[in-house]
Amino acid sequence: MTPPPDADARRAVLPVICYPVETLPQADMALYANARETLTKTGETVVPPRDAACFTVPAGHFFRITSVDGPQVGDLNLWNAADLSERFYSGKTRALHGTHVTRGDRVWSAFPHLRPMATITHDSLDWYGIDAFGGSVHDVIGTRCDPYTHNLLSGGQYHHCCHSNLTRALASHLGVPVEVAEPHVHDVLNVFMCTGFTRDTGQYFMKASPVRPGDSLEFFAEIDLLGCLSACPGGDCSTVHSSDAAACHPLLVEVFAPRPETLQGWRQPARNGYDRGHGA
């Protein structure tokens, strides 16, 4: 199409932040910082390469995802442990905090709950920032690698995409068939993954994750959580996923309890205050 005469002027309009976060309920980062000085480990789960595992975290505990043997990306799902309909809402977390999350950002649950499920309390990769390609770490833009998109693009039946890994692990945890578990699997938080959108074509890209063994991302559980983490078949996501070609490594999930007195003043967030009338 021929651009209108005022095309440049229209492009020059300044952007406005959709959701200024100043009025969001603020996380008390000083309280969390104090609490995380008193942690006692209460459990751990090792996620095998090209597989997933579930774990539970009581409200008021911390959980930490750590790279162990080599650079590895993880795909994280979170649910309210008592109500799987309350699950992580990647899209709204992105709208509120941006394309990538780090310390101080919160992980929000789906409608009609829309409350913080967890708060990020430590990110050893926060030094990375946004690189020259527009890439950054821990995105909430990717969905998860899955066998359906793989089949569309390449054909074939690959069973160890993150979507399938999460489905199998959840089915095993709940003791239900995979077809019952699958609808609970949702868009993920891509832990340690380095991603962005190309500036020229706007396409989703990935590049080798800067994660190294010992790096970690840590959360404070605001409500009782069921988590499921997949060690992506893409490994560090430097080349391919949805195959057994990439080098893959395990991921470690550890759960920690703080000393209870350090949580004085903290309360589980209430469910969203909208009355659900919808004007009907």
Ligand SMILES: [Zn+2]
């Ligand atoms: Zn994956």
